[in-house]
Structures are given as C-alpha cells and as structure tokens.
Amino acid sequence: MRLALFLVAVQPGPTLVSPTPSPTPVNTFAANPFHVSFLLSTLIWLPVLAALIIAALPNPRGRNDRTIYLLAFWTNASLAFLALVAYNQAQLFSPSFQFEELIRWVPWLGISYHLGADGITIAMLLVGSLIGTVSVLASASIRERVREYFTLLLLLQASITGALCARDMFVFVLFWAAGLLPAALLLAGWGGPRRHEAAIRFLAYGAVGTAALLVALLLVYAATGGASFDMNVLANAALTPRVQLIAGLALVIAAATRLPLVPFQGWVRDALSEAPPGLAVMIAGIGMRLGGFMLLRLLISGLHDGSRLLAPLLGALAGITILYAALAAFRNDDVRKFGAYLAIIPGGLFALGLAGLTSISLLGAAFGLITGGLAAALAVGVTATIAERAQSRSLSVLAGLAPRMPKLAWLLVLAGLAVIGVPGMASFISEVFTFLGVFYTQPAAAFLAGLGMAAAVAVVAFTVQRVLFGRPRPDSPGASDASLAETWYLGLLVAALLWFGILPGGPKIGGQVTLFDEGIVNVLSNGSTDVASPYVPPAPPAPPTPSPSPSPSTSASPSASPGPSPSPSP
Amino acid sequence: MIAVGVRSRRAVANTTLGGLLVTAGGYALCAWALAPKTTPYEVAYDWLNLSLAYSGPSQFQTFIAQVGIHLSHPTLLLVGGCLAIGVAVAVWSRAGARGEPAPARYYGLMTLLVFAAIGASVSTDLAELYTFWGLAGVSTYLLLTHLFADERSTRAARLALAVPAVADLALLAGIAILWSRYGVIRFDALVPVLNNTPGAGPKALTVASLLVFAGAAGRAGLFPLQGWVTGVAETPPGAQAAAQGLWTVIVIGLLYKMLPVLVSAGTLPVRAMAITCATSAVGVPLLGLAGRDARRVAACAGIGLTALALLALFRPASVALALTAACAVALVRSGLVLATAGLVTGMRTADLTEMGDGWNRMRSSALGLLLSVVALAGLAAGVGGGSLRPQWIAVYGAAIGLSALAAFRLYFSAAHGVLPRRRGFDPNRVRQVPGSMSAPVLFCFVLAAALAGAEFSARWLNFIDGRPHSIEPFAALAWLGAAAVGVLLAAVLYWRAPELGTRLTGVATTLWAGVLGLGALLGGRFLAAPSIRLAEEMEDTGLLRGESAVGDAIERAAGLARMPARVLIPLLAGLAVVVAALLAVFAPGVHS
Secondary structure, three states: OHHHHHHHHHOOOOOEEOOOOOOOOOOOOOOOOOOOOOHHHHHHHHHHHHHHHHHHOOOHHHOOHHHHHHHHHHHHHHHHHHHHHHHHOOOOOOOOOEEEEEEEEEOOOOEEEEEEEOHHHHHHHHHHHHHHHHHHHHOOOOOOOHHHHHHHHHHHHHHHHHHHHEOEHHHHHHHHHHOHHHHHHHHHHHOOOOHHHHHHHHHHHHHHHHHHHHHHHHHHHHHOOOOOOEHHHHHHOOOOHHHHHHHHHHHHHHHHHHOOOOOOOHHHHHHHHHOOHHHHHHHHHHHOHHHHHHHHHHHHHHOHHHHHHHHHHHHHHHHHHHHHHHHHHHOOOEHHHHHHHHHHHHHHHHHHHHHHOOHHHHHHHHHHHHHHHHHHHHHHHHHHHHHHHHOOOEOOOOOOOOOOOHHHHHHHHHHHHHHHOOOOOHHHHHHHHHHHHHHHHOHHHHHHHHHHHHHHHHHHHHHHHHHHOOOOOOOOOOOOOOOHHHHHHHHHHHHHHHHHHHOOOOOEEOOOEEOOOOOHHHHHHHHHHHHHHHHOOOOOOOOOOOOOOOOOOOOOOOOOOOOOOOOOOO | OOOOOOOOHHHHHHHHHHHHHHHHHHHHHHHHHHOOOOOOEEEEEEEEEEEOOOOOOHHHOEEEEEEEEEEOHHHHHHHHHHHHHHHHHHHHHHHHOOOOOOHHHHHHHHHHHHHHHHHHHOOOEHHHHHHHHHHHHHHHHHHHOOOOOOHHHHHHHOHHHHHHHHHHHHHHHHHHHHHHHHOOOEHHHHHHHOOOOOOOOHHHHHHHHHHHHHHHHHHHOOOOOOHHHHOOOOOOHHHHHHHHHHHHHHHHHHHHHHHHHHHHOOHHHHHHHHHHHHHHHHHHHHHHOOOOEHHHHHHHHHHHHHHHHHHHHOOOOOHHHHHHHHHHHHHHHHHHHHHHHHHHHHHOOOEHHHOOOHHHHOHHHHHHHHHHHHHHHHHHHHHOOOOOOHHHHHHHHHHHHHHHHHHHHHHHHHHOOOOOOEOOEOHHHOOOOOHHHHHHHHHHHHHHHHHHHHOOOHHHHHHHHOOOOOOOHHHHHHHHHHHHHHHHHHHHHHHHOHHHHHHHHHHHHHHHHHHHHHHHHHHHHHHHHHHHHHHHHHHHHHHHHHHHHHHHHHHHHHHHOOOOHHHHHHHHHHHHHHHHHHHHHHOEOOEO
C-alpha cells in the first residue's frame, strides 16, 4: 500500500480514489461475517511482504527453516481465509466488478492500478489460495536454501494473484511477466537432474507468450486511440474485425504458451516433471490456468468479432491438444511425465469451451479453470510423490505399488478419474457443460476432443494398472506410502474436487435454504453470464397464433409407452 | 462402511446385506402404495439452478439439473431388478468372495454400483441419468479391478474402463445435441417439444438418437464393444455378476426413457438400431462358441439374450414385454455368472475341456446352471413375437438357437461327461460349494421364471404400460422350437460327440483369433502406431528442431547488432518504414 502511495506521489496530478467497500451483506445463513477494505491489494501484497520478511530473516545453518516454512504456510492460509471472505461476500447479481480499487498510476499513458473481481475472479482467487497453501505443504521436503525457496514461491503466488485481479491491461502484463522469473529460478534451483534445460525452455516459451501478449496489448492500445489501458475501455471500444483478429491471434499464441496448447506445449513435460512437487502443483494448479483466464478476460470479453473468427481455430487446437496429450502419455515411460501430460488435458477442454461461444460452454470453460487446475495439480502432485516414495520414475520398474502404498494408489486412481471427469468430481460438471455447449457451434472440434478423451481414458486405465496393480518387480527399489504432509496436500485437492463436484450449487437444506456456501457455479455464473451475453443468439420470432383446433394429448410421462412407432416392424 | 471403520469380512457382508434388505423393504412399501395408481410419483430437488443468459431463446437462459425420483410401474420393475441382483450377489459373496483381500472395499463398491443403478432407473432428467451412469461406470471399473495383487485380473479389468469410454462419450454427445437443439433435459419436457422446436430438425434428432443408442449398446456389450464384458473373465465373479446384471437394467432403463426420442427420429435410425441388436444377438453367441473359457461363454450367451430383449423394444406395442424380458435377462445373466463361477471354483479350471461330471459331483451347482440355461433359452423364445417378416424370422430363429446352443454347451460340458484328472488336481476331491453360493442362483432363476411367465400375462403387461395387449402363445411355442434345436445341437456336439464339438470349437477359435489378430494388426499399423509415432516424433525431435530453429533465428538476429553501422542503419530505417506503414494501415479510421 505504501508503495502504491509512493508511486502515486511521484506522478504529476495523482488522483487517489478510495476503494469501493465490500458489498452489503445479503441474507444468507452464516454469510458475510466480515468486512475487509483493500481486499484485493491485501491478497496481492501480503505474500510480497511475507517474502521480504523471509528474505531478510537470518537463517544460520538452517536453524530457522521451520519458522520460514510456517511463515509461508500461515501467509497462504491467511490468503485462503481472505479469499473465502471475498467468495462468501460475492454479490451474485451485481452487474459490475466488486472489491474495486483504482489508483491512477501514469495518467498521461492511461495506466492505472486498477483491481476488481467478478465471480470468475473470486472463484479463481479462492482456488489459487488453496493451491498456494497446498504448494507450501508439498514443499515440506525442501531442505536446501529454504529461505530462498519460499521467498520465490511467495513472489510467484503474488504475481499470479495480481494478474487475476488486474483490471488494467498494463498491470496485467506486468504481473503475467513477473511470475516467469521466480518460477524459472525455482525450477533451476530446486528441480530434478534436467532442471536447467527445463528452466530455460520454460523461460523461453514464457518469453514468447509475453511478447505475443505485448503485441496484442500495444495493438489494441493504439487502435483505441492510446487513451487508456483499462479493460473496461477495451470492452467498450469499437475495434475493426481485422484489428480484433490480429490481436486475438496474438492473445491465443500467448495463452497457448501458458495453458498450453499444441504446438506450444514443449515446456510442460520437462517443467512439471523436473520441478519440485510444490512448484509443480503451483504451476499446474494455477499458473497454467492464467493463460485461460487471460483468454476469457481479454479475448472473449473484449474482442467479440475476433472471438467468433478465432473460435474454429481454438476448437481445432483444443481437440488436437487433448488427443496429443493422451497419445504422448501412452508412449511415455516416466511416471512424472505421465502426470505432466495429464495436466495438459484440462487446458484443452477449457479451450474447447471457449470455442463453443455459448453461455453454457463458457460457464463450463470458466468452471474448467477451477476444476482443471485442481485435477492437474493432483495429477502432477501424486505422480511426483510416487516417484519420490518409490525411488524411481521409470514405468518399466514401477509395478504392483498398490499394496505397498495404498494411500498413494487411491490418490493416483482419483487423479486419473479427476482428469477424465467422472461423476462426483468437479471436472465432470465442467466437462458436461462444455460438451453441452460446444456441440451446437463446433461439432467437429467436439468430436475430436471426445476422441481425445476416450484415448485419455484408455491411457489412464492402462498406466494405472501398470503402475499400481499386479506383482512388484524383483529389481524395483523399496517403496513407502505418503507422509502426513503429502497426504494432507493431496487430500485437500481431492476434497476440493469432491466438494465442488457433489455440491456445485452449495449445500442446501431441503433443496432451498442455502448454507454458508452459495455454490461455486453460482459464483462463476455471475461473471460468465456477462461474458457470454454478446454471443447469445437472438430469440426466434414468436410463431403466428394457430387457428383453434383440438389440442392433441401429449404423453407427459415416459411411464406410458409411446404411440404407434415407425419401427421396421420385425 | 469405510467411514465408520467396518472392516471384518462378516461385518461388512452383514452391513451390505442389511442395507440392501432395508432398501428392499422400502421398495416393497413403495410398490404396494404405487401399484393401484396409474399416475407416477415424482419428487425432485434442484441440484443446479443456473442463470446462463439474460436474453435469447428462453429455454437456454437457465440450466436446471435436479436430483429426482420418478416412480412408475416400469421403474418399479427396474428398481426391483436392481435390488434382486444386489441381494443375490451379496448373498453369494458371503461365501464366494470370502477370499477377497479387502472386503470393505469390495462390498462398498458393490453397494455403490447398486445405488448408481437404482439412481439411473429412477432419474427424472438426462443430467441425473448421465451422472448415475458415469458413477455406475466408475464403480464397475473399481469393483472389477479391486484384486490389486492379481495381475491377470487387473489387466482384464482395465478393459472395463477403456472400452466403454467410447460408449459413454457417445451418450454424452447425444445428450449434448439434444440440449443444444431443444434446451431441455427433463424426459417429460423433452417429449412434447421434439417435433415443434424451430431450428431442430430430423437430422439432429437422428444423430442424437444414434449416439444415445451407441452409448446404450456399448454398455450392454453389443458387438463390437463386447470386449469389456467378455474380456473380464479373470475378474472376481461377484463383480462380474453384478456388472452384467445391473448394466442390463440400466441400459433398458435408458432406452425406455429415451424411446420417444429414438422413434421420433424416423424409420431409418430405428432400423439401424434394430440391425445392431440383431447382429449382436446372432454374432455374440457365435463368438461364444469360439473359445473354451466357461465364463466367457456365459457372458456371450448373456449378451445375445440381452440383444434379443433390446430388439423387442423396437417392435410396436412391445415396450412392456421388452422391459419385463430385460429384467428377467438381467437376473438370468447374474445367475448364470454365479453358477458358472461355482463350478469353476469347484473344478479349479475355467477350461470347458477340463470340466465335466458336475451333475454327479456338484449337483446343486449343476442344477443351478441347468436352471439358468433353461431360463435363458426360454426367455430367448419368449421375446420373439409374432407377425414378423421373413428376414426377421430368420434372424430371431438363428439368435434364439445360437443363444441356446452357447448356453447349453456350457451346461453339457460342465455337468456331463468325464472330469479328467490333471496335474495337481484330483477329481475325487471336488466338493459341492456352500449353500450360500447355490441359493442366489436359484433365487435369480425363480424371479426370472416368474417374469418370463408374466410376459404371457396381458394383465401384467397392462399393469406395466397401461395399454391393452394381446398374447401370442403359439408364436412363443414356435420360438421354443428354435431354442430346442439349439439345445439338441449342443447335446450332440458337447455331450454325445464331444470330439466333434471340440474340433468345431477349435476351428471357430482359430478363425476368431485370426480376425482379432488381423484387426489388431491393421488397427495397430494404420491407426495406433502412426498416431503414437507422430506423438513420439513431435515430442522427441519435432519440438527440439522447432526450438532450435527459433533459437538460431534469434541468434542470427542478434548477429545483426554486430553489423557495421553503414549496413545496419539503412536496414533499421527500412524496417521502421515498414512498421510505420503497417501501423498506419491498421490504425482506426483507415478501415472501418
């Protein structure tokens, strides 16, 4: 906050606007117990503050490792609590962004420190803070340079949160790019044997994505007259279809490097398989989702004509990505890479939902950001833990692990089921919504994606059987089950998937009275409905009033068998 | 059970059986209350009630998915079938599954499967049905694969996840097309709008119908997706019996609820569905003759019978008959699997050439098997109708005869003839399985026989669908003749002249193995291998080459900075001109 005030103070003619207060509480049982101002800034800068404290903390011979770990953990737990406050207080029927904060930063360029959250952002913040907490728990095994590790992890967390909350495109790109360096340093410093190569590739792809994002940003800025970088200005600007198409293409490239989508998926395999578990969970759970969030926020919300023109391309990329990830997972011999390939699939499903450009497919895509992140984080987390506990990554060596590590066996099965989207898991609902919406507008892409999902199911079935079941190999090293911290962090992810999967509309008494949770899909639809409104087709004209005639009785219940059926009368 | 820590085998078995019996008691009360009524009972709670849009067609502005219960006479029949199968398998498992390493997991998953089957049967909309459908699929896979340490069992069980995935996705695609055209997912709201929704024509209806049927066919094990049923012979028998029986009920429930949609699509799609059923009714029992695994033969015979029952669904005014027959088929399939499992356990082999003399050594198991195959043959005859065209008469006759042949091949091979001595196996030490393994088979037979008899009761059929029915007992007698031909053929080939039967089986096995091998070769060479090779190339070399190319380009671009100024400056100036021109072209106001 002081930094923001300082930055304001050095600019000519600053305009300090107080943030809008948190919304008026609604009458929901156990809702809205707290009011918090500057909520979004707190979510962004609290981990930065904690990172600075950790960086400044002396740690002779690792004596304060535990303190540092606990500081990082409680910072993330506090963020999760604050995100829960925001989620709890979200106004579901508010047409505008909530928890807004606006400080003019560079007025002559039109840059503002503008933050805001709609339903989609609020849900992402909630899941992001959960992922952050989980990533700290997953980092319990870090023993070397603990101070540096958690400093970088918290900075990464802050950058992702900032990108989620940003309502100014310049600020968004700043936060987007700011996350690359901590992630690359974490990967290079604490990763596996091929960590340097993985970090370089991660940084290279990230740089390409950032460059593409900058091109889109500057093009739109110039096309709107260079007045402002605010996303509201973009949403209301009348850009030509050509400009929208070029900007949209650049945004797709930027998102494709992050989600990822074929052919920009090269960094994922190495990054997720070489990263320490905590970093892998953070990247898969929320870092990769940032690409999709950017597409939703900038392309779909702002460039409507461009979205329509690029929808077939997105659909094709989505289908190819899912199929490619399944095939690549099938021929792979490394359990961690198997998890990395599984983590690609939710990104493809998200892109498919965007390509549909219908209300329900966009809601499915938005929900897919949440569920895909949780499922991907679970997949990479459990495979990383199995590789550590079984002391081998090779699928040729791993076999018959289930009796020796029953908890991890169940978790791997659940991870596979979460990625393919079975009932009970939150990913099932997002997948159903996506397919319900996409078949209307992009049937070819939907069929291709369906084929990819079928291949993914086969891959999961075969790999799970290969790793977990059967007789263990005599030459395999000893295996042990998950530790308490590992069980907790993986269990939290499973619990979130099950909670959102079984109660997506929130717990209700008697189907009517809402308890403390409004339901994540209801919170998401607050944002997705507005996003989808430009794409809703007009209602068909009312049919002419027919002349009075006796109305036929219709069988309203399937209990009555149908009338004479045009069967081939065998 | 898992949550409260019930662990011991007896405790979980009792808890499961108790739960099922309590549910059966509740079901009996509901049936008693609903039986005299003609209107169904329905209750539903909103699970999802979402606002999707503020404008546009009204049916797409909201999405409501409910957790509902729709009880009518047909659904009572389906639920009763589910409960009966659940109870039978639970009782059988008390002795038959006592060697299972994790009883809590086994019984928990079985309970989940029964729950999902009941949920699918009483569902009120497509979303709820698909949710329970998926839950049943997952619990089927977990149940079949639950013998973690047994490599053969788990290797076989992975087919139960991979193969039906195509069918499940086809069902989802069909539901998606219906939603995208009509905007409704409730069954009772879908029927009135099928033919009067603007923008939704016969093409969409046809595609949706075929996809929905594909989903049902896959889970029913119809050709060519029978592998997930016939290929899981190594998995626990209780799990197989539950899966085969319950999925038959779930599938007929889906098709019954979607029948108005299927027939509204027109004659051609319905004909295609009928042909698919007919192909499986003839082909899959024929496949059962290729091979010597008793469990696989039982599965093939059961699939053939299921296909016949589904075929009856597409005949005019035969819905009640098809529902009754399908429930009976489900019971028979479960009973057949359990009976076969008892004999396999007792004789310690599943190879029909190594089985025999079961009638003398394992009388009650053999009797159970005999009753099951008799019920199978009888049911096959019962679903054939009258007033058929000649080609359909031929199809029915072949299907009934082949089903009876496959089933009775199993019986004659296992129950009669000589039980050969094998290495490590003494025929004199074969003992009858416990009564709790035989009683469920008899239970299934009794219920199936009752339902088979009810097929000839106009009153029963009228009770199911509220329409008048005419019974054609002579047609059934004619079809019994076809079944008798199959029985006689089985007796000749596998009892009186077993060498001939063995030779024919060998030829059929070789032929089928050849077809499978050719299919695997072609599929591998032209589909799987190229796709996987492409992914390999992309991952291992393509990506690296692309990244190297980009890196080289950047390096060359950096090399430009080392160029002398007299070359660099004009180059930069030219580049600036090009960029300025592009910006000018794309600036607002030039193209509007």
